[in-house]
Amino acid sequence: MKNIKILFLSLICLAVQGQESPKEEDFYRIITPPIPEGIILEVGGLCTLPNGSLAMATRRGEIWIMENPTSRNPYLRLFASGLHEVLGLAYKDGALFCTQRGELTKLIDENEDGIADTYETINAWPVSGHYHEYSFGPKIAPDGNFFVSGNVAFGSEEWWRGEARVPTRGSVFKVFPDGHREEWAAGMRSPAGLGIIDGELFYTDNQGDWMGSGGMWHLKEGAFTGHPASLAWVDENSPVTLTEEQFYAERDNRKVRNATGSYIKPENVQDQTPDMLWQLKEKYPSVQTPVVWLPHGILGISNSEIIKDETKGAFGPFVDQIFIGDQGQSKIMRVFMEKINGEYQGAAWDFRSGFQSGVMRMDWAKDGSLFVGETNRGWGSAGDANQGLQRLAWNGQMPFEMLKCKAMPDGFEVEFTLPIDRKSAEDLASYSASSFLYKHHPAYGSPPINREDLNIKGVNLSADGKRLRIVLDGLRKYYIHELNLDGIRAAGRYYSLIHPTVYYTLNNIPDGEKMSSANLKTGSSAKAKPLSPTRTTKKLDTPDRKNTATKSTKKVAPTYAQVKPLLQRHTCLACHSEGKKVIGPSFVDIAKRKYSDTEILNLVYKPKPENWPSYATPMAAMPHIPKADVLKIASYINGLRL
Amino acid sequence: MRKLTLLGLLSFIPIFTFAQRKILSENLNQFKNKGGNWIIAGDATANPFKDYDIQTTPGTGVLVNDHEHGTYGDKYELVSEFEHGDLDISFDFMMAKKSNSGVYMQGRYEIQLLDSWGKKNPMHGDCGGIYHRWDESKPEGKKGYDGHAPRVNASKAPGLWQHMEISFKAPRFDDKGNKISNATILAIKLNDMLLHENVELSGVTRGAYGSGEVAMGPLRFQGDHGALAFKNIVINNFDKPAASLENLSYSVSYISYDPAADPYNIPVDETGQMPELTWEFMKRPNNYSYNIEGDFNAPADGKYDFTVFSSANNFLKIDGETVLSNKYTGPNDRRTGSIELKAGKHKVELYNAKYDAWMSPTLGLYVAGPGFRKKALHSQGSMLGNKPTDPILVNAKTNTNLRSFMDFEKDGKKQRIVHAISVGTPENLHFTYDLDRGALLQIWRGDFLDATPMWNSRGDGSSKPRGSITLFDNDVTINTSLTSWPTDTLGTGFRPRGYSMDEANRPTFLYEIHGSKISDKIIIKEDKTFERTISIESERPELAIKLSEANQIEKIQDGLYAVNNKDYFIKVNANENVQLVTNGDKKQLIVMAKKKLTYDILF
DSSP, X not given: OHHHHHHHHHHHHHHHHTSOOOOGGXXXXXXXXXXXXXXXXXXXXXXEOTTSOEEEEETTSOEEEEESTTSSSOEEEEEEOOOSOOOOEEEETTEEEEEOSSEEEEEEOTTOSSSOOEEEEEEEOOOOOOTTOOEEEEEEXXXXXXXXXXXXXXXXXXXXXXXXXXXXXXXXXXXXXXXXEEEEEEOOSOOOEEEEETXXXXXXXXXBBTBSSEEEEEOOTTOBOSOGGGGGGOOTTSSOOOOHHHHHHHXXXXXXXXXXXXXXXXXOOTTOOOOOHHHHHHHSTTBOOOSEEEOTTTSOSSEEEEEEOOSTTTTOSOTTOEEEEETTTTEEEEEEEEEETTEEEEEEEEEEOOOSSOEEEEEEOTXXXXXXXXXXXXXXXXXXXXXXXXXXXXXXXXXXXXXXEEEETTEEEEEEXXXXXXXXXXXXXXXXXXXXXXXXXXXXXXXXEEEEEOOEEEEEEOTTSOEEEEEESOOOTTOEXXXXXXXXXXXXXXXXXXXXXXXXXXXXXXXXXXXXGGGOBOOXXXXXXXXXXXXXXXXXSOSOHHHHHHHTTTOOXXXXXXXXXXXXXXXXXXXXXXXSOSSSOOHHHHHHTOOOHHHHHHHHHSOOGGGOTTOSSOOOOOTTSOHHXXXXXXXXXXXXXO | OOOOOHHHHHTTOOOOOTTEEEOOTTOOTTEEOTTOOEEEEEEEEOOTTSBTOOEEEEEEEEEEEOOOTTOOOGGGOEEEEEEESSEEEEEEEEEOBTOEEEEEETTTEEEEEEOOTTOSSOOTTSTTOBOOEEOTTSXXXXXXXXXXXXXXXXXXXXXXXEEEEEXXXXXXXXXXXXXXXXXXXXXXXXXXXXXXXXXXXXXXXXXXXXXXXXSSEEEEEOOSSOOEEEEEEEEEEOOSOOOEEEEEEEEEEOOOOOTTSOTTOOOOOEEEEESSBOSTTOSSSSSEEEEEEEEEEEOSSEEEEEEEEESEEEEEEETTEEEEEEEEEOTTOEEEEEEEEOSEEEEXXXXXXXXXXXXXXOEEEEEEETTEEEEEOBOGGGGTTXXXXXXXXXXXXXXXXXXXXXXXXETTEEEEEEEEEEEEOTTSEEEEEETTTTEEEEEEEEEEEEOHHHHSTTOOSBOEEEEEEEEOOOOOSEESSSSSOOSSOTTTTOEEEEEEEOTTSOEEEEEEETTEEEEEEEEEETTTEEEEEEEESSOOTTOEEEEEEESXXXXXXXXXXXXXXXXXXXXXXXXXXXXXXXXXXXXXXXXXXXXXXXXXXXX
16 A cells, blocks of 8 residues: 555655646746836835835935835825935935935935925035945934945055045945934945845945955944945044054955066966955954855845835745845845844845846835836846846745755755645755855955855754754854755645755854754655765766767757756856847857857866856856866757757 | 237137138138228127127238128129139128028038027028028029038027038049049037038029039128128148058967066067958967058158057057057047148058957058048958947937036046036037036036946946037136135035925035025026026025136126136126126136126037
8 A cells, every 4th residue: 555655755856846837937927017218217205105106216326105005006106306326226205215326315305296306415424526425325324314335445556455435435334314424334335225124234345346246245233344445534533443454464455467568467376275255253353254155146136225125924934034136147046144142144036037127226115015116227137128127026826945944953944935845845855965165365256165065964843844953064153055956845735845045154153952853854856966176087078079069969058947057156146048039149149159068167266257248247266166067067068959 | 918929819720720720810811801891800799689780990811791781792792703613612701680691612502600599490491500402493481402501500609709610522524525533521519619520512402693503613601691701711632632541461469468478579470461451361360560661652741640449458650650549449449630741651660459359350540631631541341340339319309417426627637527417418418517516617518418328338437528529617606705716615514405496307416505595596597598696595695605716717798707718608787796807817707705606618
């Protein structure tokens, strides 16, 4: 009897495998409200007003009020205009506050005709006039004052090096209603997203020089988050205690000139002992590591707005969790945050992609749907447009996702939105895990470094099937722990998880009781471990073209599903997709060029942007990707040849 | 007022080439004027409020038509002894109030000069218009035809010096004397604004010398409809053969960018000859470095102006001498350089190296020289494929304001103010206000702003005025003393407060300085005058308000001052407590503060 039952269930599994599991769009719908022709909404600020209308600030210096924003016929009214590239909007005491490039401005409609009549300068801060000196905010602090952040400028000769030519650049500061301002925190490069969560200030930064990847930081007063530009203005009156001298005693600025006297742009150095941000923190406690790293290319490339789900369930099951926008991949990520040993840390997942342009700002509608203000501001983004205003709404169906991921003394506990299938949960072949981090160096961005596969010792699934304890070897403090739950299925329906990968930033390992091995399931249906980048396989595809050609009829190219983990891990998906042109050419288009696998390998290690002149962004060299992985991807690409 | 001596005048003469000459306003020997109403003077002043008024002082340098309004006729014209064909003429002129004059090219095609100050929709008969033709046989009201209105009304107030440039191409005739191409106005610019471009003239305009058209004709100035003054009249004849290129050859290297390589010592991949100047000999559009050499035939001794379009690093040398040094430019950035050459063959060398795939290659080479107009030396295909960006223009059909960075040049140095607001009006008069100082930076007439630098692609945060600009001194407006005016707001307690809008969307700027609240509003009065009102919240008789700081300020009558040799007027109430103060080599116009001060800028 039992055997027949098992056979029957396996057959059902096999049968269902042919279908597709529900995806993001089956639960969260993107709605594009009609906007009259001619209005350009490169949204820099979004704010829902108490009466439900949506205030929008744009790059063109306009503030639009959208009345009945969730109806089929929203009405747009121009409230204010002529402002200097607004990148944030807030509402307080009956007035709108906006952040222009150089000023925090209060907009007041004195005579109540629906149009602003007073543009009051609360505080005008210095800018040097460099194009990159954007200012973001304001966000209203619990004490009623305003937080504002400022981007760095770049050098004239050293165009790659962020610098603070004037005070406030590369920092977060507080503006008071009487018009004075005070420094709050330093170390920012491109602080495009500010958020107040539970009374505390958080911000996102973008990958660049000194920022190995984007992420979200908690900003206590006096915090330093990694980029040294703003340290030039820190003095004894500043709440920031880290000094320039202290920073450069620990880090090499790599300002090197060549033989003709010109500066050389610092690039990533292979095979070095890397510096990491947490090492600076261990010496200087005011240094902050991110609450969550948002791995570059996987969870965004240009992180923006932070918003907490305060809809009490109207937006789905992720109550009180945090959503973060991305301007380059035009999507939203999700973060679950907890406090361990008094510091914030947490887990990050993809949430919803497919917006028409870069996600810059978000705010809740009164009905619990989410307004998304979009612009790529000239940097290129996934999607068809350079700007937009869209709305994301939950359709009331329960998505099958990891709900939470908490750190445990011996691993993690994942909570699911629906009960999971016990058999797949108790099979260790359903999982893989690794951990990695990023360098803290003056080069632009960092490849993932120090990656280690983590041995999964065992799992324990709760009786209701919704909480899964995963016990691992090799937890490392401060490291990003990547858990792939590819094999997990929903109980009864056997759906895959919509987002099967979670990235947990383990700033602290909690104390407490470890799970006894008696309670752990340790069985695995796999014969060998899945392919991992830390292993160098000696014999794979031969680089010899002849061999490949003669074997081509027998060799089967990997499918997209088979290489997708590699494409994700190595951030190929940041710029390429299979059939569609994104930031780079599609794999189908690359296949048309008829490169051999070896030629693709060489081009990944040393790209030739001149081969693709109509693409604005040159491909970055990727010499750190293991040869075996590249050749597998190349094989997949060439399998796309018609 | 000032007497320009002959010596003084000579020191202002620029270097002329063979074909360019100034019609010296020293004497009228080159002209005929039966009526005797045209005179040479040292300076001219016209009161903008008195019809037909013009006053002169003795001297040389200024050509004045001092004709009493009311009598008409040919004898009041000023006609040149010489004749001209293709011609460029530029001059400064000053209209008296309500005056009417004109410049006739070849004595036959009139460009109108009129006091059109403040006219909203200019017609063919307004300043800078190409006057209409006349057919007496047509019914009343329909006799005039084929006049061309200027694109904009660029007129300044009467009594101010204005600047006009006319570029004229004469009609062409065959051997039998039949006209084979029309006379053409290639361009007319008034006060830096383009009024006409490539306008063909079907025939002579009303009041021409006869109805026939000619290859050469005299230059003629109308003198019977009111007073006006001219100075700095410069003409350029274009009747000489043009320069040319031949024996062009190229050498090219196809390499990727290598910062360690010596740019002048790269192994050559390919060489060859080409019949025309172009970049199209190249086998690929990026990662290359080439040198083109050839012979440049200069038809005459003189100054040659070269204009180059090239993508990325490029230079131009003639006979080994650098005319345009090695610089990195975009495909739409033109550069111009000049060199004196003797007639004959010269070696031309063009270099270009490019490693940026996003730029397409381009090569444009233009030359202008003694007696010939600017001409293209490159082949047609050489500059295709570089589309200029679609401009993003901001117009002020209703009162429109825009904050941006604003660039300007002062004392030869480029500066950028970062808290600036530009205010545009449907009267086509606009200004920029510096919120960091409470100062008026500039005013201009024309269209409002070009915001392409700010809103295209990543942008640089700045916008540019579209029109003819007058710069002010961008200085702190209010001070505690008459002397020692500060250069910035340090120590003044300056605090910007923003601005409030009136019903018509016009801002009143608000700030604090020296412990007082100030409001500052600038509006357009009577469609043509800037009216500025500065209010101080409390009685502060010790404060001074600076209306202008300039190289030269002169009093025309009580309450009326001309600034920088009649570049603009400032008008205050006649009984205002005005002080004209000398501060080093500058003059300052200062009024002691009262609760409300109003003054006008006539521009």
